[in-house]
Amino acid sequence: MSSIDFKNLNIKVPSPIVEVKTSLLEEKDLQLFIKREDQIHFEISGNKWRKLKYNLIHFFQNNFKQVVTFGGVFSNHIYATAAACYELGIPLIIYLRTDKIDPNNPTLQFVQGKNAQLICLSRESYREKDQAEFIHKIHREWPNSFIIPEGGSNHFGLKGTEEIMAEVKVQLSSLDIIALPAGTAYTAAGIISTSSTNQKVEVFSALKGLFLQSVLHELVEDGTKNWVLYSDEYFGGYAKVDQTLLNFIDWFFHETSIPLDPIYNAKAMYYLFENIKNGKYSRGSRMLYIHTGGLQGITGYNYMKPDNRILIDY
Ligand SMILES: Cc1ncc(COP(=O)(O)O)c(C=O)c1O
Incomplete structure:
Protein backbone atom coordinates (compact mmCIF):
# COMPACT_ATOMS: atom_id res chain seq x y z
CA MET A 1 0.00 0.00 0.00
CA GLY A 46 -8.13 16.94 15.06
CA ASN A 47 -4.43 17.52 14.76
CA LYS A 48 -3.88 13.86 15.63
CA TRP A 49 -5.05 12.80 12.18
CA ARG A 50 -2.98 15.54 10.57
CA LYS A 51 0.13 14.36 12.40
CA LEU A 52 -0.47 10.66 11.79
CA LYS A 53 -1.25 10.85 8.08
CA TYR A 54 2.28 11.02 6.62
CA ASN A 55 3.69 8.85 9.40
CA LEU A 56 1.28 6.10 8.35
CA ILE A 57 2.01 6.59 4.66
CA HIS A 58 5.72 6.23 5.48
CA PHE A 59 4.95 3.08 7.44
CA PHE A 60 3.25 1.44 4.47
CA GLN A 61 5.79 2.63 1.91
CA ASN A 62 8.63 1.02 3.84
CA ASN A 63 7.11 -2.31 4.80
CA PHE A 64 7.60 -1.92 8.52
CA LYS A 65 6.15 -4.63 10.73
CA GLN A 66 4.65 -2.56 13.54
CA VAL A 67 4.39 0.93 14.98
CA VAL A 68 5.93 1.84 18.33
CA THR A 69 4.88 5.07 20.01
CA PHE A 70 4.76 6.84 23.38
CA GLY A 71 2.40 8.80 25.57
CA GLY A 72 0.82 9.60 28.90
CA VAL A 73 -2.09 7.53 30.16
CA PHE A 74 -4.75 10.03 28.98
CA SER A 75 -2.94 10.98 25.76
CA ASN A 76 -4.96 11.97 22.71
CA HIS A 77 -2.08 10.73 20.57
CA ILE A 78 -2.15 7.15 21.87
CA TYR A 79 -5.95 7.14 21.55
CA ALA A 80 -5.92 8.27 17.90
CA THR A 81 -2.91 6.12 16.97
CA ALA A 82 -4.55 3.01 18.45
CA ALA A 83 -7.75 3.69 16.50
CA ALA A 84 -5.89 4.30 13.21
CA CYS A 85 -3.58 1.30 13.57
CA TYR A 86 -6.51 -0.95 14.42
CA GLU A 87 -8.47 0.16 11.34
CA LEU A 88 -5.40 -0.27 9.12
CA GLY A 89 -4.34 -3.63 10.59
CA ILE A 90 -1.05 -2.32 11.99
CA PRO A 91 0.28 -3.95 15.20
CA LEU A 92 0.93 -1.20 17.78
CA ILE A 93 3.16 -1.08 20.86
CA ILE A 94 2.77 1.88 23.22
CA TYR A 95 5.31 2.86 25.85
CA LEU A 96 3.36 4.58 28.61
CA ARG A 97 4.57 7.13 31.13
CA THR A 98 3.29 5.27 34.18
CA ASP A 99 4.39 2.69 36.71
CA LYS A 100 1.26 0.62 36.40
CA ILE A 101 -1.84 0.30 34.28
CA ASP A 102 -5.07 1.45 35.87
CA PRO A 103 -7.64 -1.01 34.47
CA ASN A 104 -10.42 1.61 34.81
CA ASN A 105 -8.65 4.41 32.90
CA PRO A 106 -10.98 5.02 29.90
CA THR A 107 -8.17 5.97 27.49
CA LEU A 108 -6.21 2.81 28.32
CA GLN A 109 -9.37 0.72 28.08
CA PHE A 110 -9.93 2.18 24.62
CA VAL A 111 -6.41 1.53 23.32
CA GLN A 112 -6.41 -2.00 24.73
CA GLY A 113 -9.74 -2.56 22.99
CA LYS A 114 -7.92 -1.61 19.77
CA ASN A 115 -5.36 -4.36 20.45
CA ALA A 116 -2.47 -2.05 21.35
CA GLN A 117 0.21 -3.65 23.48
CA LEU A 118 1.10 -1.49 26.49
CA ILE A 119 4.46 -1.26 28.23
CA CYS A 120 4.93 0.83 31.38
CA LEU A 121 7.94 3.10 31.82
CA SER A 122 8.84 4.94 35.00
CA ARG A 123 9.01 8.74 34.68
CA GLU A 124 12.82 8.53 34.70
CA SER A 125 13.00 5.91 31.93
CA TYR A 126 10.34 7.78 29.96
CA ARG A 127 12.54 10.85 29.92
CA GLU A 128 15.22 8.81 28.13
CA LYS A 129 12.89 7.41 25.49
CA ASP A 130 14.28 9.53 22.64
CA GLN A 131 17.92 8.72 23.37
CA ALA A 132 19.88 6.49 20.99
CA GLU A 133 20.37 3.75 23.56
CA PHE A 134 16.63 3.44 24.20
CA ILE A 135 15.82 3.54 20.48
CA HIS A 136 18.32 0.69 19.90
CA LYS A 137 16.62 -1.28 22.66
CA ILE A 138 13.24 -0.83 20.95
CA HIS A 139 14.64 -2.03 17.62
CA ARG A 140 16.21 -5.05 19.33
CA GLU A 141 12.95 -5.95 21.05
CA TRP A 142 10.65 -5.09 18.16
CA PRO A 143 12.61 -5.61 14.93
CA ASN A 144 11.49 -3.66 11.87
CA SER A 145 9.45 -1.14 13.87
CA PHE A 146 8.52 2.34 12.78
CA ILE A 147 8.79 4.64 15.78
CA ILE A 148 6.36 7.58 15.92
CA PRO A 149 7.44 10.09 18.58
CA GLU A 150 5.14 11.31 21.33
CA GLY A 151 2.31 13.40 19.91
CA GLY A 152 3.25 12.40 16.34
CA SER A 153 5.59 15.39 16.41
CA ASN A 154 8.20 14.77 13.71
C1 LIG B 1 -6.28 18.12 21.16
C2 LIG B 1 -4.90 18.62 21.03
N1 LIG B 1 -4.71 19.90 20.70
C3 LIG B 1 -3.48 20.42 20.60
C4 LIG B 1 -2.37 19.66 20.83
C5 LIG B 1 -1.04 20.29 20.70
O1 LIG B 1 -0.48 19.99 19.46
P1 LIG B 1 1.05 20.18 19.23
O2 LIG B 1 1.76 19.16 20.08
O3 LIG B 1 1.26 19.94 17.79
O4 LIG B 1 1.38 21.55 19.66
C6 LIG B 1 -2.51 18.30 21.17
C7 LIG B 1 -1.43 17.38 21.41
O5 LIG B 1 -0.38 17.52 21.71
C8 LIG B 1 -3.82 17.77 21.29
O6 LIG B 1 -4.02 16.50 21.63
Whole structure:
Protein backbone atom coordinates (compact mmCIF):
# COMPACT_ATOMS: atom_id res chain seq x y z
CA MET A 1 0.00 0.00 0.00
CA SER A 2 1.57 3.31 -1.01
CA SER A 3 -1.02 5.59 0.54
CA ILE A 4 -3.76 5.35 3.11
CA ASP A 5 -7.17 4.34 1.88
CA PHE A 6 -9.18 7.32 3.14
CA LYS A 7 -12.43 5.55 2.38
CA ASN A 8 -11.65 2.75 4.83
CA LEU A 9 -10.76 5.18 7.59
CA ASN A 10 -13.70 7.48 6.82
CA ILE A 11 -11.63 10.60 7.43
CA LYS A 12 -13.64 13.74 6.72
CA VAL A 13 -11.42 16.38 5.15
CA PRO A 14 -11.57 19.24 4.48
CA SER A 15 -12.90 19.75 7.99
CA PRO A 16 -15.81 22.20 8.06
CA ILE A 17 -15.56 25.85 9.09
CA VAL A 18 -18.43 27.45 11.00
CA GLU A 19 -18.97 31.00 12.18
CA VAL A 20 -19.83 31.53 15.84
CA LYS A 21 -21.62 34.56 17.22
CA THR A 22 -21.66 35.84 20.78
CA SER A 23 -22.61 39.24 22.19
CA LEU A 24 -18.92 39.97 22.95
CA LEU A 25 -17.93 39.35 19.34
CA GLU A 26 -20.74 41.58 18.19
CA GLU A 27 -19.82 44.31 20.67
CA LYS A 28 -16.18 44.24 19.52
CA ASP A 29 -17.19 43.99 15.85
CA LEU A 30 -15.20 40.76 15.30
CA GLN A 31 -15.99 37.76 13.15
CA LEU A 32 -14.91 34.41 14.59
CA PHE A 33 -14.80 31.25 12.52
CA ILE A 34 -13.92 27.80 13.87
CA LYS A 35 -12.28 25.09 11.80
CA ARG A 36 -13.81 21.93 13.23
CA GLU A 37 -10.81 19.63 13.06
CA ASP A 38 -12.52 17.79 15.91
CA GLN A 39 -15.02 16.55 13.31
CA ILE A 40 -12.45 14.86 11.04
CA HIS A 41 -13.16 11.53 12.72
CA PHE A 42 -14.75 10.54 16.03
CA GLU A 43 -11.66 8.65 17.23
CA ILE A 44 -8.80 9.90 15.02
CA SER A 45 -9.63 13.52 15.52
CA GLY A 46 -8.13 16.94 15.06
CA ASN A 47 -4.43 17.52 14.76
CA LYS A 48 -3.88 13.86 15.63
CA TRP A 49 -5.05 12.80 12.18
CA ARG A 50 -2.98 15.54 10.57
CA LYS A 51 0.13 14.36 12.40
CA LEU A 52 -0.47 10.66 11.79
CA LYS A 53 -1.25 10.85 8.08
CA TYR A 54 2.28 11.02 6.62
CA ASN A 55 3.69 8.85 9.40
CA LEU A 56 1.28 6.10 8.35
CA ILE A 57 2.01 6.59 4.66
CA HIS A 58 5.72 6.23 5.48
CA PHE A 59 4.95 3.08 7.44
CA PHE A 60 3.25 1.44 4.47
CA GLN A 61 5.79 2.63 1.91
CA ASN A 62 8.63 1.02 3.84
CA ASN A 63 7.11 -2.31 4.80
CA PHE A 64 7.60 -1.92 8.52
CA LYS A 65 6.15 -4.63 10.73
CA GLN A 66 4.65 -2.56 13.54
CA VAL A 67 4.39 0.93 14.98
CA VAL A 68 5.93 1.84 18.33
CA THR A 69 4.88 5.07 20.01
CA PHE A 70 4.76 6.84 23.38
CA GLY A 71 2.40 8.80 25.57
CA GLY A 72 0.82 9.60 28.90
CA VAL A 73 -2.09 7.53 30.16
CA PHE A 74 -4.75 10.03 28.98
CA SER A 75 -2.94 10.98 25.76
CA ASN A 76 -4.96 11.97 22.71
CA HIS A 77 -2.08 10.73 20.57
CA ILE A 78 -2.15 7.15 21.87
CA TYR A 79 -5.95 7.14 21.55
CA ALA A 80 -5.92 8.27 17.90
CA THR A 81 -2.91 6.12 16.97
CA ALA A 82 -4.55 3.01 18.45
CA ALA A 83 -7.75 3.69 16.50
CA ALA A 84 -5.89 4.30 13.21
CA CYS A 85 -3.58 1.30 13.57
CA TYR A 86 -6.51 -0.95 14.42
CA GLU A 87 -8.47 0.16 11.34
CA LEU A 88 -5.40 -0.27 9.12
CA GLY A 89 -4.34 -3.63 10.59
CA ILE A 90 -1.05 -2.32 11.99
CA PRO A 91 0.28 -3.95 15.20
CA LEU A 92 0.93 -1.20 17.78
CA ILE A 93 3.16 -1.08 20.86
CA ILE A 94 2.77 1.88 23.22
CA TYR A 95 5.31 2.86 25.85
CA LEU A 96 3.36 4.58 28.61
CA ARG A 97 4.57 7.13 31.13
CA THR A 98 3.29 5.27 34.18
CA ASP A 99 4.39 2.69 36.71
CA LYS A 100 1.26 0.62 36.40
CA ILE A 101 -1.84 0.30 34.28
CA ASP A 102 -5.07 1.45 35.87
CA PRO A 103 -7.64 -1.01 34.47
CA ASN A 104 -10.42 1.61 34.81
CA ASN A 105 -8.65 4.41 32.90
CA PRO A 106 -10.98 5.02 29.90
CA THR A 107 -8.17 5.97 27.49
CA LEU A 108 -6.21 2.81 28.32
CA GLN A 109 -9.37 0.72 28.08
CA PHE A 110 -9.93 2.18 24.62
CA VAL A 111 -6.41 1.53 23.32
CA GLN A 112 -6.41 -2.00 24.73
CA GLY A 113 -9.74 -2.56 22.99
CA LYS A 114 -7.92 -1.61 19.77
CA ASN A 115 -5.36 -4.36 20.45
CA ALA A 116 -2.47 -2.05 21.35
CA GLN A 117 0.21 -3.65 23.48
CA LEU A 118 1.10 -1.49 26.49
CA ILE A 119 4.46 -1.26 28.23
CA CYS A 120 4.93 0.83 31.38
CA LEU A 121 7.94 3.10 31.82
CA SER A 122 8.84 4.94 35.00
CA ARG A 123 9.01 8.74 34.68
CA GLU A 124 12.82 8.53 34.70
CA SER A 125 13.00 5.91 31.93
CA TYR A 126 10.34 7.78 29.96
CA ARG A 127 12.54 10.85 29.92
CA GLU A 128 15.22 8.81 28.13
CA LYS A 129 12.89 7.41 25.49
CA ASP A 130 14.28 9.53 22.64
CA GLN A 131 17.92 8.72 23.37
CA ALA A 132 19.88 6.49 20.99
CA GLU A 133 20.37 3.75 23.56
CA PHE A 134 16.63 3.44 24.20
CA ILE A 135 15.82 3.54 20.48
CA HIS A 136 18.32 0.69 19.90
CA LYS A 137 16.62 -1.28 22.66
CA ILE A 138 13.24 -0.83 20.95
CA HIS A 139 14.64 -2.03 17.62
CA ARG A 140 16.21 -5.05 19.33
CA GLU A 141 12.95 -5.95 21.05
CA TRP A 142 10.65 -5.09 18.16
CA PRO A 143 12.61 -5.61 14.93
CA ASN A 144 11.49 -3.66 11.87
CA SER A 145 9.45 -1.14 13.87
CA PHE A 146 8.52 2.34 12.78
CA ILE A 147 8.79 4.64 15.78
CA ILE A 148 6.36 7.58 15.92
CA PRO A 149 7.44 10.09 18.58
CA GLU A 150 5.14 11.31 21.33
CA GLY A 151 2.31 13.40 19.91
CA GLY A 152 3.25 12.40 16.34
CA SER A 153 5.59 15.39 16.41
CA ASN A 154 8.20 14.77 13.71
CA HIS A 155 8.68 16.07 10.16
CA PHE A 156 5.90 13.79 8.87
CA GLY A 157 3.59 15.25 11.49
CA LEU A 158 4.59 18.76 10.49
CA LYS A 159 3.87 18.02 6.83
CA GLY A 160 0.34 16.90 7.74
CA THR A 161 -0.40 20.03 9.75
CA GLU A 162 0.62 22.17 6.77
CA GLU A 163 -2.44 20.88 4.94
CA ILE A 164 -4.80 22.68 7.34
CA MET A 165 -4.14 26.16 5.94
CA ALA A 166 -4.22 24.85 2.37
CA GLU A 167 -7.84 23.86 3.08
CA VAL A 168 -8.60 27.16 4.80
CA LYS A 169 -7.38 29.15 1.80
CA VAL A 170 -10.06 27.50 -0.32
CA GLN A 171 -12.77 27.76 2.35
CA LEU A 172 -12.38 31.34 3.63
CA SER A 173 -11.05 34.58 2.25
CA SER A 174 -9.22 37.44 3.95
CA LEU A 175 -8.40 36.27 7.45
CA ASP A 176 -6.55 38.53 9.85
CA ILE A 177 -6.01 36.36 12.94
CA ILE A 178 -5.52 32.60 13.29
CA ALA A 179 -5.55 31.08 16.78
CA LEU A 180 -4.82 27.59 18.10
CA PRO A 181 -3.49 25.68 21.12
CA ALA A 182 -0.01 24.15 21.43
CA GLY A 183 1.65 21.27 23.25
CA THR A 184 4.81 20.52 21.29
CA ALA A 185 4.04 23.45 18.91
CA TYR A 186 4.35 21.27 15.78
CA THR A 187 0.76 22.02 14.73
CA ALA A 188 1.37 25.73 15.32
CA ALA A 189 4.56 25.52 13.25
CA GLY A 190 2.62 23.98 10.36
CA ILE A 191 0.02 26.74 10.57
CA ILE A 192 2.54 29.57 10.87
CA SER A 193 4.66 28.29 7.96
CA THR A 194 1.63 28.22 5.69
CA SER A 195 0.01 31.47 6.87
CA SER A 196 0.34 34.69 4.89
CA THR A 197 2.61 37.45 6.09
CA ASN A 198 -0.37 39.78 6.60
CA GLN A 199 -1.96 37.28 9.02
CA LYS A 200 -1.13 36.98 12.70
CA VAL A 201 -1.02 33.56 14.37
CA GLU A 202 -1.90 33.52 18.08
CA VAL A 203 -0.50 30.37 19.71
CA PHE A 204 -1.82 29.46 23.17
CA SER A 205 0.45 27.00 24.94
CA ALA A 206 -1.16 24.39 27.19
CA LEU A 207 2.00 24.65 29.29
CA LYS A 208 3.32 27.29 31.61
CA GLY A 209 6.35 29.17 30.29
CA LEU A 210 7.53 30.21 26.88
CA PHE A 211 10.06 27.52 26.03
CA LEU A 212 8.04 26.57 22.92
CA GLN A 213 9.21 29.86 21.46
CA SER A 214 12.60 28.36 20.59
CA VAL A 215 10.88 25.30 19.08
CA LEU A 216 8.81 27.59 16.86
CA HIS A 217 11.86 29.61 15.83
CA GLU A 218 13.58 26.36 14.86
CA LEU A 219 10.63 24.88 12.96
CA VAL A 220 9.53 28.08 11.22
CA GLU A 221 12.54 29.32 9.36
CA ASP A 222 10.73 32.17 7.60
CA GLY A 223 11.34 35.22 9.78
CA THR A 224 8.67 37.27 7.98
CA LYS A 225 5.86 35.28 9.62
CA ASN A 226 3.86 37.07 12.25
CA TRP A 227 3.11 35.00 15.37
CA VAL A 228 2.99 35.24 19.14
CA LEU A 229 3.13 32.55 21.83
CA TYR A 230 1.19 32.83 25.10
CA SER A 231 2.03 30.85 28.26
CA ASP A 232 -0.66 29.15 30.35
CA GLU A 233 -0.15 31.57 33.22
CA TYR A 234 -3.66 31.85 34.63
CA PHE A 235 -4.46 28.13 34.97
CA GLY A 236 -0.88 27.29 35.88
CA GLY A 237 0.22 24.71 33.33
CA TYR A 238 -0.41 21.38 31.70
CA ALA A 239 -3.70 19.69 32.63
CA LYS A 240 -4.38 22.18 35.45
CA VAL A 241 -8.11 22.82 35.44
CA ASP A 242 -10.16 25.01 37.77
CA GLN A 243 -13.79 26.06 38.13
CA THR A 244 -13.28 29.10 35.89
CA LEU A 245 -12.26 26.82 33.02
CA LEU A 246 -15.13 24.41 33.67
CA ASN A 247 -17.59 27.32 33.66
CA PHE A 248 -16.06 28.57 30.42
CA ILE A 249 -16.48 25.13 28.77
CA ASP A 250 -20.16 25.13 29.80
CA TRP A 251 -20.70 28.71 28.70
CA PHE A 252 -19.03 28.18 25.32
CA PHE A 253 -21.01 25.01 24.66
CA HIS A 254 -24.21 26.77 25.62
CA GLU A 255 -23.46 29.69 23.27
CA THR A 256 -22.12 27.76 20.27
CA SER A 257 -22.92 24.02 20.71
CA ILE A 258 -19.19 23.39 20.23
CA PRO A 259 -17.47 21.14 22.82
CA LEU A 260 -13.97 22.03 24.03
CA ASP A 261 -11.54 19.67 25.76
CA PRO A 262 -10.16 20.93 29.10
CA ILE A 263 -6.46 20.35 28.30
CA TYR A 264 -5.95 22.25 25.02
CA ASN A 265 -8.93 23.89 23.36
CA ALA A 266 -10.82 25.24 26.36
CA LYS A 267 -7.71 27.04 27.59
CA ALA A 268 -6.80 28.42 24.17
CA MET A 269 -10.36 29.62 23.57
CA TYR A 270 -10.51 31.11 27.10
CA TYR A 271 -7.34 33.11 26.49
CA LEU A 272 -8.56 34.15 23.05
CA PHE A 273 -11.77 35.50 24.61
CA GLU A 274 -9.75 37.29 27.31
CA ASN A 275 -7.74 38.98 24.54
CA ILE A 276 -10.98 39.90 22.80
CA LYS A 277 -12.41 41.37 26.04
CA ASN A 278 -9.22 43.37 26.48
CA GLY A 279 -9.59 44.89 23.03
CA LYS A 280 -6.48 43.22 21.61
CA TYR A 281 -7.88 42.75 18.11
CA SER A 282 -8.83 45.60 15.77
CA ARG A 283 -12.52 46.11 15.06
CA GLY A 284 -13.60 44.45 11.84
CA SER A 285 -10.99 41.63 12.16
CA ARG A 286 -11.79 38.25 10.70
CA MET A 287 -10.51 35.52 13.01
CA LEU A 288 -10.16 31.76 12.65
CA TYR A 289 -9.77 29.41 15.60
CA ILE A 290 -8.46 25.92 14.81
CA HIS A 291 -10.22 23.37 17.02
CA THR A 292 -7.63 20.64 17.39
CA GLY A 293 -9.96 17.94 18.72
CA GLY A 294 -8.91 15.93 21.78
CA LEU A 295 -12.47 15.56 23.05
CA GLN A 296 -11.75 12.15 24.57
CA GLY A 297 -9.90 14.25 27.15
CA ILE A 298 -13.33 15.12 28.59
CA THR A 299 -13.89 11.44 29.42
CA GLY A 300 -10.44 11.26 30.99
CA TYR A 301 -11.06 14.40 33.02
CA ASN A 302 -14.46 13.13 34.20
CA TYR A 303 -12.86 9.85 35.26
CA MET A 304 -10.29 11.74 37.36
CA LYS A 305 -12.82 14.22 38.80
CA PRO A 306 -16.11 12.33 39.15
CA ASP A 307 -17.47 14.95 41.58
CA ASN A 308 -16.91 17.89 39.22
CA ARG A 309 -17.71 16.48 35.82
CA ILE A 310 -17.87 18.28 32.49
CA LEU A 311 -21.48 17.74 31.48
CA ILE A 312 -21.48 18.36 27.75
CA ASP A 313 -22.23 15.99 24.89
CA TYR A 314 -19.70 15.49 22.17
C1 LIG B 1 -6.28 18.12 21.16
C2 LIG B 1 -4.90 18.62 21.03
N1 LIG B 1 -4.71 19.90 20.70
C3 LIG B 1 -3.48 20.42 20.60
C4 LIG B 1 -2.37 19.66 20.83
C5 LIG B 1 -1.04 20.29 20.70
O1 LIG B 1 -0.48 19.99 19.46
P1 LIG B 1 1.05 20.18 19.23
O2 LIG B 1 1.76 19.16 20.08
O3 LIG B 1 1.26 19.94 17.79
O4 LIG B 1 1.38 21.55 19.66
C6 LIG B 1 -2.51 18.30 21.17
C7 LIG B 1 -1.43 17.38 21.41
O5 LIG B 1 -0.38 17.52 21.71
C8 LIG B 1 -3.82 17.77 21.29
O6 LIG B 1 -4.02 16.50 21.63
